[in-house]
Amino acid sequence: MIQLSHKNLMREACYIDGAWVGADSGATLSVDNPATGATIGRVPKMGEAETLRAIDAANAALPAWRAKTGKERAGLLRKWFDLIMAHQDDIARIMTTEQGKPLAEAKGEVAYAASFIEWFAEEGKRVYGDVIPTFAAGRRIIVTKEPVGVVAAITPWNFPAAMLTRKAGPALAAGCTLVCKPASQTPFTALALVVLAEEAGIPRGVINIVTGSAREIGGAITASPIVRKLTFTGSTEVGKVLIEQCAATVKKVSMELGGNAPFLVFDDADLDAAVEGAIASKYRNNGQTCVCANRFYVQRGVAKAFADKLAARVAQMKVGDGLEAGVVLGPLIDDAAADKVDELMADATSKGAEVVIGGGRHELGGRFYKPTILLGATQDMRLSREEIFGPVAPIFVFDDEKEAVGYANDTEFGLASYFYTRDVGRVFRVMEALEYGIVGINEGLISTEVAPFGGVKESGMGREGSKYGIEDYLEVKYALIGGIGA
Numbered sequence: 001m002i003q004l005s006h007k008n009l010m011r012e013a014c015y016i017d018g019a020w021v022g023a024d025s026g027a028t029l030s031v032d033n034p035a036t037g038a039t040i041g042r043v044p045k046m047g048e049a050e051t052l053r054a055i056d057a058a059n060a061a062l063p064a065w066r067a068k069t070g071k072e073r074a075g076l077l078r079k080w081f082d083l084i085m086a087h088q089d090d091i092a093r094i095m096t097t098e099q100g101k102p103l104a105e106a107k108g109e110v111a112y113a114a115s116f117i118e119w120f121a122e123e124g125k126r127v128y129g130d131v132i133p134t135f136a137a138g139r140r141i142i143v144t145k146e147p148v149g150v151v152a153a154i155t156p157w158n159f160p161a162a163m164l165t166r167k168a169g170p171a172l173a174a175g176c177t178l179v180c181k182p183a184s185q186t187p188f189t190a191l192a193l194v195v196l197a198e199e200a201g202i203p204r205g206v207i208n209i210v211t212g213s214a215r216e217i218g219g220a221i222t223a224s225p226i227v228r229k230l231t232f233t234g235s236t237e238v239g240k241v242l243i244e245q246c247a248a249t250v251k252k253v254s255m256e257l258g259g260n261a262p263f264l265v266f267d268d269a270d271l272d273a274a275v276e277g278a279i280a281s282k283y284r285n286n287g288q289t290c291v292c293a294n295r296f297y298v299q300r301g302v303a304k305a306f307a308d309k310l311a312a313r314v315a316q317m318k319v320g321d322g323l324e325a326g327v328v329l330g331p332l333i334d335d336a337a338a339d340k341v342d343e344l345m346a347d348a349t350s351k352g353a354e355v356v357i358g359g360g361r362h363e364l365g366g367r368f369y370k371p372t373i374l375l376g377a378t379q380d381m382r383l384s385r386e387e388i389f390g391p392v393a394p395i396f397v398f399d400d401e402k403e404a405v406g407y408a409n410d411t412e413f414g415l416a417s418y419f420y421t422r423d424v425g426r427v428f429r430v431m432e433a434l435e436y437g438i439v440g441i442n443e444g445l446i447s448t449e450v451a452p453f454g455g456v457k458e459s460g461m462g463r464e465g466s467k468y469g470i471e472d473y474l475e476v477k478y479a480l481i482g483g484i485g486a
């Protein structure tokens with residue numbers, strides 16, 4: 001049992017039309033602690049029928065919710081934000097237990113998650129339209145923005161709170177209603193957030209959550225003509241399947257998919273700052289974020305110095321159960337994730353990469369992995385193309401700016417990128433040349449609710465957070481008014 005101050009936060013049921021319910025069949029899925037392998041609870045194994053009921057509930061709740069003023073919706077969202085922050089410790093404890101990230105990081109994620117609710121509560125009041133200067137006397141053009149309608153959100157296990165609120169915040173603020181499906185490995189964090197949405201007084205049907213079979217739930221969502229938008233964060237592979245499925249009903253889609261972030265260090269960089277940025281970008285959530293640096297390209301003259309400084313910092317990182325004090329790297333999410341990191345490591349070392357520090361599974365066993373640095377990585381290694389999603393930092397060497405940018409862009413992905421330099425001209429040249437939705441320049445942490453997060457190429461479409469984030473939940477309506485006279 002997870003020790004919580006708010007006992008009701010840990011719910012082993014789904015929330016549909018304002019009621020906490022189980023699966024029709026009574027079937028459940030177990031949720032395990034990745035640090036210990038122990039089962040921490042069970043959630044309903046729902047499928048098509050329950051999902052369709054959730055969609056109907058969202059549809060029934062839509063007229064009243066969209067009719068509220070932005071300010072009325074903002075009031076309820078603000079209460080939700082306050083409750084999330086009031087229960088930050090409990091939610092973080094649930095998150096660490098089911099996801100593995102260290103408690104301090106989990107607390108940070110809860111605050112980050114809440115920030116999307118606060119931000120969009122405000123932004124929902126500012127959904128402005130336009131009056132366009134007319135093209136003909138006696139006519140006027142008005143542009144208004146309307147909620148897209150019922151939205152479905154499918155979220156991943158690596159940020160079980162923030163990926164939900166980054167979607168729920170703008171959706172609800174815009175006047176949409178929501179059906180969400182959290183990852184099966186981390187449903188309790190999402191369920192806890194919905195418990196608090198209910199306590200905040202968000203009306204029944206406005207937010208619904210179903211857990212269970214991804215294929216059945218995803219199939220019901222994408223086939224439904226009622227659902228007008230799907231917002232997804234997860235693998236590119238599943239994103240592509242969902243885009244295809246959404247084509248049948250021509251839904252709007254927002255896709256936040258995989259990344260392969262390059263992290264460039266030029267020889268004029270502040271190396272200490274670059275090392276701090278590398279630690280934040282690479283090892284946050286044990287390397288399991290889509291914006292984690294995946295490839296370090298370091299200019300030849302500073303490559304060894306950068307590797308040594310990074311290794312000195314990595315040597316201090318404590319690996320262990322995220323609930324233990326001082327731990328900064330928890331377990332990987334599951335055995336498959338650890339096996340994949342092993343495979344990428346074996347491929348890289350067989351092709352000549354040299355282990356600077358770490359290099360394999362941790363003595364703790366299970367899914368614990370040593371934070372690792374590799375020197376001598378090359379473009380023919382699998383980890384130059386695939387998301388590592390683990391604590392391995394491969395260092396590639398380059399000689400000039402053109403070569404570095406060429407390597408950085410040599411991927412089908414285009415989410416986050418980073419570079420370190422003190423040359424102002426290079427700042428602009430490289431920023432403009434990188435084919436990425438996000439560029440961190442002398443910064444390793446780019447996530448904030450006030451900026452637009454999203455990718456290009458196979459990293460997806462749409463932006464989350466910031467004033468741009470709400471646009472994905474709005475339709476533009478153009479009205480031409482005639483008969484006005486002279």
Ligand SMILES: NC(=O)C1=CN([C@@H]2O[C@H](COP(=O)(O)OP(=O)(O)OC[C@H]3O[C@@H](n4cnc5c(N)ncnc54)[C@H](OP(=O)(O)O)[C@@H]3O)[C@@H](O)[C@H]2O)C=CC1
Pocket residue numbers: 154155156157158181182183184185212213214215217218219233234235236238239241242256257258259289290337387389
């Ligand atoms: N962009 C990102 O932030 C993320 C990228 N990834 C990448 O993807 C790899 C695999 O991770 P994984 O968790 O399997 O990611 P997935 O893309 O499989 O899972 C993300 C979400 O999609 C759901 N899902 C899976 N299959 C379907 C489907 N056919 N229809 C509808 N929903 C579906 C999952 O449900 P369920 O949990 O029930 O299977 C989960 O809620 C990682 O190693 C990493 O490389 C992973 C997570 C986030």
Ligand SMILES: O=C(O)CCCC(=O)O
Pocket residue numbers: 156158159162163233234288289290291447448453
């Ligand atoms: O990995 C992801 O899916 C999103 C990264 C979270 C963030 O940094 O906002």
